[in-house]
Amino acid sequence: MKIELDIPLNRVEGDLDIKVTIHNNKIIEAKSIGTLYRGFENILKGRAPLDSLVLTPRICGICSLSHLLAAAKALDNAYKITPPPQAVRIRNISILAESLQSDLRQHYLMFMPDFTNEIYNDFSFFSQANSLYKPFQGYFPRKILEITKEILKIIAILGGQWPHTSHIVPGGIASKIYTPELLEILNLAIKTKEFLENEIYCQSLEELEKIDSYNSLEKNISRYPSSQQAIFTNIAKKTNLFNIGKTGYGYISYGVVDNPLNPNTSFIPAGYSDGKNIYQFNQEKISEDSTYARFKSDASLHPFDGKTEVDIEKKDAYTWVKAVRYDSKVAQTGPLAEFLMSKDPLFFDLVEKFGDSVYVRQLARVFRPAKFIKYIIDLTQEALRNIQEEVYIKPHPNKNAIGYGLTAAARGALGHWIKIKDDKIDSYQIISPTTWNGSPKDINGNYGPWEKALLGLEIKVQDNPVEIGHVIRSFDPCLVCTVHSIENKKLTYKIGF
Amino acid sequence: MNLYWLQSGGCSGDTMSMLNYEGNIFKLFENLNINILWHPSLSAIDSNTHDKLLQDILDEKIALDILCIEGNVVLGPNNTGLFDTFRGKPKKELIKKLSYKASYVIAVGTCASFGGIGSYDEMQGVGLQFHHTKEGGFLGKEFRTKEGNKVINLPGCPIHPKALENILYKITSKSPIQFTKRNTDKEYYNFTVHQGCTRNEYHEYKVEEKDFGERGCMFFHMGCKGPTTLAPCNKYLWNEVNSKTRAGVPCFGCTRSDFPQPYPFFQTRNIIGTPLELPKGVDRAHYLAYKDMAWAAAPQRLIKRTQRV
Numbered sequence: 001m002k003i004e005l006d007i008p009l010n011r012v013e014g015d016l017d018i019k020v021t022i023h024n025n026k027i028i029e030a031k032s033i034g035t036l037y038r039g040f041e042n043i044l045k046g047r048a049p050l051d052s053l054v055l056t057p058r059i060c061g062i063c064s065l066s067h068l069l070a071a072a073k074a075l076d077n078a079y080k081i082t083p084p085p086q087a088v089r090i091r092n093i094s095i096l097a098e099s100l101q102s103d104l105r106q107h108y109l110m111f112m113p114d115f116t117n118e119i120y121n122d123f124s125f126f127s128q129a130n131s132l133y134k135p136f137q138g139y140f141p142r143k144i145l146e147i148t149k150e151i152l153k154i155i156a157i158l159g160g161q162w163p164h165t166s167h168i169v170p171g172g173i174a175s176k177i178y179t180p181e182l183l184e185i186l187n188l189a190i191k192t193k194e195f196l197e198n199e200i201y202c203q204s205l206e207e208l209e210k211i212d213s214y215n216s217l218e219k220n221i222s223r224y225p226s227s228q229q230a231i232f233t234n235i236a237k238k239t240n241l242f243n244i245g246k247t248g249y250g251y252i253s254y255g256v257v258d259n260p261l262n263p264n265t266s267f268i269p270a271g272y273s274d275g276k277n278i279y280q281f282n283q284e285k286i287s288e289d290s291t292y293a294r295f296k297s298d299a300s301l302h303p304f305d306g307k308t309e310v311d312i313e314k315k316d317a318y319t320w321v322k323a324v325r326y327d328s329k330v331a332q333t334g335p336l337a338e339f340l341m342s343k344d345p346l347f348f349d350l351v352e353k354f355g356d357s358v359y360v361r362q363l364a365r366v367f368r369p370a371k372f373i374k375y376i377i378d379l380t381q382e383a384l385r386n387i388q389e390e391v392y393i394k395p396h397p398n399k400n401a402i403g404y405g406l407t408a409a410a411r412g413a414l415g416h417w418i419k420i421k422d423d424k425i426d427s428y429q430i431i432s433p434t435t436w437n438g439s440p441k442d443i444n445g446n447y448g449p450w451e452k453a454l455l456g457l458e459i460k461v462q463d464n465p466v467e468i469g470h471v472i473r474s475f476d477p478c479l480v481c482t483v484h485s486i487e488n489k490k491l492t493y494k495i496g497f
Numbered sequence: 498m499n500l501y502w503l504q505s506g507g508c509s510g511d512t513m514s515m516l517n518y519e520g521n522i523f524k525l526f527e528n529l530n531i532n533i534l535w536h537p538s539l540s541a542i543d544s545n546t547h548d549k550l551l552q553d554i555l556d557e558k559i560a561l562d563i564l565c566i567e568g569n570v571v572l573g574p575n576n577t578g579l580f581d582t583f584r585g586k587p588k589k590e591l592i593k594k595l596s597y598k599a600s601y602v603i604a605v606g607t608c609a610s611f612g613g614i615g616s617y618d619e620m621q622g623v624g625l626q627f628h629h630t631k632e633g634g635f636l637g638k639e640f641r642t643k644e645g646n647k648v649i650n651l652p653g654c655p656i657h658p659k660a661l662e663n664i665l666y667k668i669t670s671k672s673p674i675q676f677t678k679r680n681t682d683k684e685y686y687n688f689t690v691h692q693g694c695t696r697n698e699y700h701e702y703k704v705e706e707k708d709f710g711e712r713g714c715m716f717f718h719m720g721c722k723g724p725t726t727l728a729p730c731n732k733y734l735w736n737e738v739n740s741k742t743r744a745g746v747p748c749f750g751c752t753r754s755d756f757p758q759p760y761p762f763f764q765t766r767n768i769i770g771t772p773l774e775l776p777k778g779v780d781r782a783h784y785l786a787y788k789d790m791a792w793a794a795a796p797q798r799l800i801k802r803t804q805r806v
Contacts, residue, residue, distance in 0.1 A: 006584075009544075036571070039580075043618050043620075051762050055614070058614050058654065059508060061512065064508075109538075110538075117543065135541045142521055145523070148516070149516065149519075149736065153736045153737065156735050156736035159739075160744035161739065162735075163514060164510055165746060169709050171709070173709075174709045174710070175712075175744055175745025176710065178805070464545070
């Protein structure tokens, strides 16, 4: 017997409904339904180009800085200006701080609370999970709030506040930073590093970095059984997270933070990977097709050429989100993609052994803060050594220009594409990480990553399908970013932009 | 007291900002004896339990003391509300039903208060009891809660966590609240953003910037709304450490009912070099004379921008 379930998923930034069809306890069809449309691309049309710096951060309260950076980089690109090295350092510190706190909040406030679900009542980890991760009362929700608000002070020192500031501007940053402020940032970063070493990983970051295979991870876990990687791995083994949520798709990253001296390259390179090899990235290979979207054009188009003419009557269309693809291939994005692009031996080994399962994808999010806090400390020290350098070069705006800005938000690849005509925004296209991960079927009939990850998933208790939460949350979904997707009776797709 | 938090047409930014509360926000709820029935980003009850909770609230089996709405009420497309749905139905219907069951309704953020992002566009976002400057909004001018209260507006994009703390304290302790004509708490919002800005001395002598990267005032050319916006940004600092104007970013007037203004940010609309919009209560002719004299008296350390801000 086939059963249709419609499950609103909370602890997601924005509203998400998952619609699945279950046959013999297995998911045979899945649709993810974002339920809010705000129309940002139309909100931006006709406005002054710099207004994107104020409006796009407000797409998403949790990635607000990432949108700001993408918007500023799109204008850098349109006005053909390279920001000075010191400005790139400050931009990098800002976005790394946002992603770092997001990873911590995502794992400890969004992902782990699912293991306090009553369905796990009889599991040996249940009481530990409750004392550590229970919303409002658990040890980690409280601890994580305390440390993440310290991390966010870093952005506030640089940009005035978090969320929703606009200190990153085409040509650099809005205002010079001085030694006392940078020293304050350094102190906050060191405090964060100590928190990670003492409370999360239970070892020095140097020791953690030496883990280079699943085998050495297991040894590390037995040495530090109270570490978060140990507790998560233990729970993952008992809840089948090593086996569920696989897509088999490739990975995409636009690169993690620009090199200050050569902003065309990044600390972690941009790339596409099939899980074995890494291929050079070229933004021209990004395209969106609307085969299953209710828009007029069927062709795969680059975001600069994207059209959004609604076609309500279009046959077979079930969504208002276009399918974004890289070189016609489905790709997922996020921390795991970044670990692969950095040729990390641990994650290549994990992907080879367990595929892109929930465990592997989420472990990347558990480990990424270790990498980012080191970047923040190094960049702050570098900024201190170069305190005399300029942070802003005045651009000479062209009244007619096009540009794109690509960056790595907490959830993965984020891109803005802007067309300026007569000094006004003529078109603005945003492809967010959730557009990649939550995309619909494409012209070749390939499912988007979330859909694929849910297919075949076994649901033990239909009234309490906690497994769906594990799978979807391992992608760190962000639904408030919905830009061009509109309500369509029952089968609705409203993900990404 | 029981609190239910609903997100509608917004970005979750107010929730994110709330989590930056200088103490621990969970502890604050405990201290004020607030029982969070539901918060979409924080609660872990499954959807069936949540459905039952909602029904119990609507059936008045569970008292709804405080209802927090984050984000605007979405009326689009064409007043159907279908751009924002809950379980297939326009969310605006749920907002209305819950509002009539609550003792206090708090509009968390500028979107919920006045419409905010999407209030000039196809989304047709409106505030709970205001649309921009006009009273009425979604629930109507005459709306009162069960206990006879108007919607309490907490504007800000995002809200400052202190604004939320202040209002929750006053509600739970039954302290009197003096309201402005926009239904905001007068005690909290009775500052201009300009007050306490570290660029004040530059402002005083009309040492004004036309571009980023410098130290002067941003009011005359760069669209700073600090002197015309009511919010304590430079009194109660953001994330306890800073404010946008101190960091060289103009105030965008995000607590104002016309935010996000339908004209460009980063530019000051002006008449013959003087801002069209002057600080409240100022006489234009006198202001012009004062500013010209101030400029003539400006010290070199400001003109040369050697003074830090």
